[in-house]
Amino acid sequence: MMNIGIIGSGNIGSALAGYLTNLGHQVMIANSRGPGSISELAAKTGAIPATTEQAAGAEDLVIIAIPEKAIPDLPISILAASRAIIVDAGNYYPSRDGRNTDIESGLTDSEWVAKVIGHPVIKAFNNIVAPSLASKAVVAGSADRIAISVAGNDEQEKQVVMDLIDQIGFDAIDAGLLSKSWRQQPGEPAYCRDLDKDALKSALADADISKRAANLAHADEMARPYL
Structure with a gap:
């Protein structure tokens, strides 16, 4: 059993909370509005409503599933000192997040997140649309099993995340170093398509x-009405 914190109670965070509690992990979920705002979600998923600080302090795994513009507001000191694997599930959309000169100068979304929080991250769960994540998990070996790409610089941490993805009900593939994670960001061929491995x-x-x-x-322009 892992002690897991999820920061972000939107569609991605909520779906992951349900899956991970069903697998037997102890899951805390938090958002910027406080534990009282997610009591219904917590009851539905079995996750524990928590403060952002509590979720960031999870011992084994922290999943960040929030807009990039909210990253600087996270409890940076807790994340920077964490011994947990930290997963970034976010995506940069300029029309929502504002212009980010670091990303637009060449950093991948997750390299920027790692820079801000002062801790290495694994990139995962960002290249699948939320409805597919929530409803299309199937057992290993199924012909229509969707794949999720995982990028990062620590092979052991990456494997832990890939194993979790497999247990949830999706195939996981190694997408290389974090510097290569631009290939699974908005607008790229691998982004938000239900693809097999x-x-x-x-x-x-x-x-x-x-x-x-x-x-x-192009992706930003297409997503603008929904952001």
């Missing part, structure tokens, strides 16, 4: 870094 590997390989800025701009 082989198709996701091909989509990651098809990503063209020379098109990264244009792809992000």
